[in-house]
Amino acid sequence: MNQFLGSWQLWACLSAAFAALTAIFAKIGIENVNSDFATFIRTVVILGALAAFLAATSQWQRFDSISGRSYLFLVLSGLATGASWVCYFRALKFGNASQVAPIDKLSVVLVAIFGALLLGERLAFRNWLGVGLIGIGAMLVAYKA
Template sequence: MSNPLASWQFWAILSATFAALTAIFAKVGIETINSDFATFIRTIVILFALGGILLATGQWQSPGSISGRSYLFLVLSGLATGASWICYFRALKVGDAARVAPIDKLSVVLVALFGVAFLGEHLSMPNWFGIAFIATGAILVAYKG
């Protein structure tokens, strides 16, 4: 029997669970403060938590061992993450979590499209149907009718 901790599916389900909790906790947490300041607090918590995990598990790497290309794309990824969080928290500040989160999850559709366009990834017909269903589902869940 295989180890579930080595499975990408296990970690993806945990990611989805924590993302759902993020929306709920954030919606309550930003009730009385500015959404950008809330994002700042969240970022500090993540920085310290991840630093502790790296040190505790011995996964810390020497910054000099990382290539310039990796740094460039990790910086770009960090900027995109920051922009995403700022937009997400602003959306949560003014909208319902149950409607904001599905629209945010259209990122799944965009990742698939960007993966094909920029990374040369290939998707089968069932994959494309799944992408269409995700997009349709996100829009239907977010619809206020």
């Protein structure tokens, strides 16, 4: 059981399921709310939930135990996340969740490209084929006939 809970596949599948629920709940929630303010509310909820989770599981770390390089990239990641959320909620305000979410998932394609270019990750031909199919699939799902 412990090996199952330590599986990246489990957590990736749960992430996908919660991301899907995020789109549905957000689309309903922003009906009469400014999308940027809705993003703010979401962020406050996440901050509170994570603080409670860290406290409940005793996972707090001392802030001075983290390197400057880690802080830099975590801040950059936070800024990118915030920008992504603002854009995502705006897209949901104007578009259908079933079209916005697949375009948002083009991030999978971009992560593969950035991972190869910036992190030196190597993907085999079949992996790149899968990345290409994800891109094509996202566009086909988002295209409204």
